[in-house]
Amino acid sequence: MTERVYMERNILQGNQAIAQENRNLLKKESILTMNVLSSPGAGKTTFLEKLLPKIKERFNVAVIEGDVATTLDSERIAAHGVHAVQINTHGACHLDAKMISGALKHFDLANFDMLIIENVGNLVCPAEFDLGEDLRIVLLSTTEGLDKVVKYPVAFRRADAVILNKIDLLPYLSFDVHQFKADVQRLNPNAPIFLISAVSGEGMEEWINWLQGKMEKV
Amino acid sequence: MTERVYMERNILQGNQAIAQENRNLLKKESILTMNVLSSPGAGKTTFLEKLLPKIKERFNVAVIEGDVATTLDSERIAAHGVHAVQINTHGACHLDAKMISGALKHFDLANFDMLIIENVGNLVCPAEFDLGEDLRIVLLSTTEGLDKVVKYPVAFRRADAVILNKIDLLPYLSFDVHQFKADVQRLNPNAPIFLISAVSGEGMEEWINWLQGKMEKV
Numbered sequence: 001m002t003e004r005v006y007m008e009r010n011i012l013q014g015n016q017a018i019a020q021e022n023r024n025l026l027k028k029e030s031i032l033t034m035n036v037l038s039s040p041g042a043g044k045t046t047f048l049e050k051l052l053p054k055i056k057e058r059f060n061v062a063v064i065e066g067d068v069a070t071t072l073d074s075e076r077i078a079a080h081g082v083h084a085v086q087i088n089t090h091g092a093c094h095l096d097a098k099m100i101s102g103a104l105k106h107f108d109l110a111n112f113d114m115l116i117i118e119n120v121g122n123l124v125c126p127a128e129f130d131l132g133e134d135l136r137i138v139l140l141s142t143t144e145g146l147d148k149v150v151k152y153p154v155a156f157r158r159a160d161a162v163i164l165n166k167i168d169l170l171p172y173l174s175f176d177v178h179q180f181k182a183d184v185q186r187l188n189p190n191a192p193i194f195l196i197s198a199v200s201g202e203g204m205e206e207w208i209n210w211l212q213g214k215m216e217k218v
Numbered sequence: 219m220t221e222r223v224y225m226e227r228n229i230l231q232g233n234q235a236i237a238q239e240n241r242n243l244l245k246k247e248s249i250l251t252m253n254v255l256s257s258p259g260a261g262k263t264t265f266l267e268k269l270l271p272k273i274k275e276r277f278n279v280a281v282i283e284g285d286v287a288t289t290l291d292s293e294r295i296a297a298h299g300v301h302a303v304q305i306n307t308h309g310a311c312h313l314d315a316k317m318i319s320g321a322l323k324h325f326d327l328a329n330f331d332m333l334i335i336e337n338v339g340n341l342v343c344p345a346e347f348d349l350g351e352d353l354r355i356v357l358l359s360t361t362e363g364l365d366k367v368v369k370y371p372v373a374f375r376r377a378d379a380v381i382l383n384k385i386d387l388l389p390y391l392s393f394d395v396h397q398f399k400a401d402v403q404r405l406n407p408n409a410p411i412f413l414i415s416a417v418s419g420e421g422m423e424e425w426i427n428w429l430q431g432k433m434e435k436v
Contacts, residue, residue, distance in 0.1 A: 039257050039258045039259055039339070040257045040341060040362060040366055040369070040370070041257055041260075041359070041361065041362025041363050041366055042259075043363075067369060068342050068369060068370065069369060069370075069371060070365075070368055070369050072365055072368065072369065091342065091346065091372070092342075093311050093340065093342040093343050120342065121257070121341075121369075122311065122340060122342060123258060123339075124286050124309065124310075124311040124338070124340060125311050125343075128309065141259070141361065143259065143359065143361035143384065143387070144258060144259025145259050145261075147288075147290055148258055148259055150288055150290065151258070151285060151286060151287060151288050151290065151339075152258070152286065152287075153287060154309070166361065168390075169361070169387065169390060172386075172387055172390055
């Protein structure tokens with residue numbers, strides 16, 4: 001495994017340099033950039049579909065969608081009248097900074113003040129790759145089970161906010177929200193935790209208030 | 219990206235050779251090997267916890283658990299009196315044939331007639347890596363949403379059986395089972411589809427009957 005690990009380290013260093021270029025470019029244009037991570041099926045796209053109509057009157061939002069093979073997600077986002085660019089990774093399990101750099105060329109950045117990147121559905125690989133974002137949002141859904149926080153520590157440790165989605169299903173699951181909060185806080189004492197249902201809209205307002213606070217500081 | 223793709227191809231070729239060695243070794247010992255793939259949180263471990271008590275009287279089952287960082291899953295399996303070995307991938311998003319080859323040294327293979335490998339929770343990377351298994355089982359849960367079949371075609375196309383888990387939550391979700399079956403069958407007309415709830419046990423019997431049929435052919 002040593003050779004593989006060494007290779008990965010080289011890839012990560014190369015990625016970091018490009019991520020910093022992305023960050024500088026986005027900062028120059030006063031764009032707040034958010035990288036959204038979750039497992040597949042945790043509800044990232046539904047979450048964005050709920051978020052975008054509520055913020056697009058106030059902010060000009062661009063979206064980059066990462067997916068292994070399809071354009072399904074960017075089509076869902078574009079249906080909300082938001083400029084969305086799809087990156088297909090052709091099998092790779094995460095976005096990297098170079099892919100983002102390429103996608104940014106499709107936007108006239110002067111027209112935007114927020115960029116949302118929906119990463120490939122995965123809590124392992126995307127956690128290692130800085131894309132140049134200001135905020136990293138990790139989303140877990142109640143149906144995935146409590147053990148995921150302990151199992152994917154890197155993702156949770158580096159999150160700027162943690163969102164628990166699908167709280168509308170809590171009555172039908174044995175998911176201990178109290179324990180979830182304790183597990184997240186042990187790994188990452190500073191990240192705020194939001195409980196939401198992207199389907200019902202419950203809890204979205206508190207989260208949007210937090211996001212708006214971040215926008216004011218850009 | 220070209221360099222990366224080339225590198226991946228080399229890795230896959232190296233993997234394939236070791237997978238074939240694993241397959242030969244397991245075949246010699248008349249062990250049926252099953253590689254279980256799913257997203258994190260789809261219920262793989264709960265599924266095995268329901269399966270093992272029902273089959274361990276008839277078959278001597280060994281389990282290999284893949285995880286990024288913890289030993290939580292192998293502890294859950296060992297609690298059922300089954301010999302389980304944990305592989306921690308230290309960040310890698312899938313098991314490979316070499317890891318399995320190493321784990322097999324921890325078992326006295328002559329004592330077993332079934333090996334179950336629980337892969338790292340992920341539907342992207344594990345799909346590309348043959349481990350030497352006879353059967354590849356892909357598990358999707360109803361809460362992940364219908365689009366996952368189209369989004370992760372490689373995993374579904376190469377499955378020997380597809381299991382839809384968490385059917386107990388169907389009344390609370392907008393998940394179209396008919397469409398799910400049609401999407402799977404379009405990618406993979408030959409794979410049988412089983413609808414189960416690992417929590418309630420519903421549908422487990424039909425699936426176990428299928429598995430038992432495979433055991434008789436070893």
